[in-house]
Amino acid sequence: MPADLTGQVAIVTGGGRGFGQAIAQQLAARGAAVTVTSRTPAQLEETKSSIEAAGGKALAIGADVNSQADWDKVVAETEAKLGPVTLLVSNAALSDPAGPLYEIDPDVWQQTLNTNVMGSVRGARAVLPGMVERRNGRVIIISSGAALAATPYTSPYRVSKLALLRLAEIMALEVKDLGVSVFAIHPGVINSTILDSAVRTEAGRKWVPHMAAMVESGKALTGTEQCAECCAFLASGAADGLSGRYLSATEDYEALAARAAEIKERELQVMRLTQ
Numbered sequence: 001m002p003a004d005l006t007g008q009v010a011i012v013t014g015g016g017r018g019f020g021q022a023i024a025q026q027l028a029a030r031g032a033a034v035t036v037t038s039r040t041p042a043q044l045e046e047t048k049s050s051i052e053a054a055g056g057k058a059l060a061i062g063a064d065v066n067s068q069a070d071w072d073k074v075v076a077e078t079e080a081k082l083g084p085v086t087l088l089v090s091n092a093a094l095s096d097p098a099g100p101l102y103e104i105d106p107d108v109w110q111q112t113l114n115t116n117v118m119g120s121v122r123g124a125r126a127v128l129p130g131m132v133e134r135r136n137g138r139v140i141i142i143s144s145g146a147a148l149a150a151t152p153y154t155s156p157y158r159v160s161k162l163a164l165l166r167l168a169e170i171m172a173l174e175v176k177d178l179g180v181s182v183f184a185i186h187p188g189v190i191n192s193t194i195l196d197s198a199v200r201t202e203a204g205r206k207w208v209p210h211m212a213a214m215v216e217s218g219k220a221l222t223g224t225e226q227c228a229e230c231c232a233f234l235a236s237g238a239a240d241g242l243s244g245r246y247l248s249a250t251e252d253y254e255a256l257a258a259r260a261a262e263i264k265e266r267e268l269q270v271m272r273l274t275q
Contacts, residue, residue: 003236006031009083010235011074013065013123014092016043019142019187021050022224023089023231028056030232033082035059037074038092057082065092065119071126084134087235088127090120091142091187095157109156116160117167124171128180135179140234141168142227143184143246165246165271172244181243183234187227188249226250233257245269 010027014020015036021043024034028051036047036058044060051058061077063070078085094115096108120141131137146154147161168184175182230249233239239253241260246269247253256263263269 003030003232003238005232005235008032008086008235009035009078010087010089011035011037011078011085011123011127012089012091013119014038015047015060016040017047019224019227020089020091021047022228023091024058025051025054025056026225026228026232027087027089027235028058029054032087032235033057033059035061035074035078035082037061037063037065039064065090065122066114068122068125071122075126075130079130084130084136085127086131086136087138087140088123089140089142089231090123092119093142093160095154098153100153101155104156112156113160113163116157117163120164120167128171128175131180132175132178137180138235138237138240139168139171139180139182140231141182141184142187143168145186145189145248147186147246162271168246169244169270176243181234181237181240183239183243184246185227185230185234186246186248186250187230188223242269246271 005027008031010032012020012024012027012034015024016038020036020038024036024047028034034051034056036044038044039062041060041062044062048058048060059078059081061074063074065071075085092115094112096104096112124139127137127139141164143164144161146158147165151158165184168182172182227249230247230253233253239257242257242263245263247256256269
């Protein structure tokens with residue numbers, strides 16, 4: 001059955017396009033009030049308008065996930081106008097032009113790490129105190145299937161997305177008895193500015209030609225709906241038994257939720273050294 005999220009208040013970063021927009025629209029369609037935030041106000045207003053046109057409730061707040069002051073502003077305005085935050089979807093991300101580590105500008109490498117990892121850290125730091133105090137909340141971190149493979153010439157993106165898996169697991173352990181659940185998910189692959197900067201460039205065609213060819217052929221692409229529906233499912237609480245785990249929007253996550261006890265006992269859906 002579709003998850004009823006009536007009464008929930010969500011913040012979705014990178015909410016002006018792509019996965020972020022689809023997630024915000026899906027959450028709102030199921031009853032949640034949603035704040036969308038990014039550095040592109042015009043796109044945010046488009047998302048907000050689409051939600052309101054469908055009968056939902058939304059705020060659009062321009063902000064940079066790398067600024068704690070911006071995060072404090074987003075949370076304060078959201079709670080003043082929509083109510084206490086019950087859900088954070090940390091989706092904003094960067095992906096840099098492909099290339100060998102010895103040629104990548106370290107400052108550009110650091111910028112990707114800051115946005116992809118510290119953006120999630122800052123967001124969690126802004127919402128978790130209230131969630132812990134109320135003993136009610138969920139954090140969904142958008143990682144990537146890229147976290148699971150050591151493919152050369154894409155180090156900033158893959159390292160940052162791998163770090164998010166461990167971040168989600170540690171956060172989940174810290175709040176496991178405090179009414180808060182945390183997840184990391186692979187959202188799938190869609191046409192996006194991340195793909196543009198990663199593989200649809202001269203550097204991408206040079207260093208990761210197989211990825212560029214696969215993406216440009218459309219064979220690697222999935223829809224935004226799968227990711228949005230997965231986030232709504234997690235937001236409903238139906239998978240709280242899998243807190244700390246890595247899930248894919250392209251797999252049967254409902255079946256995994258039904259196996260939560262076994263998955264925890266066998267330490268599945270987490271990064272471990274195999275013997």
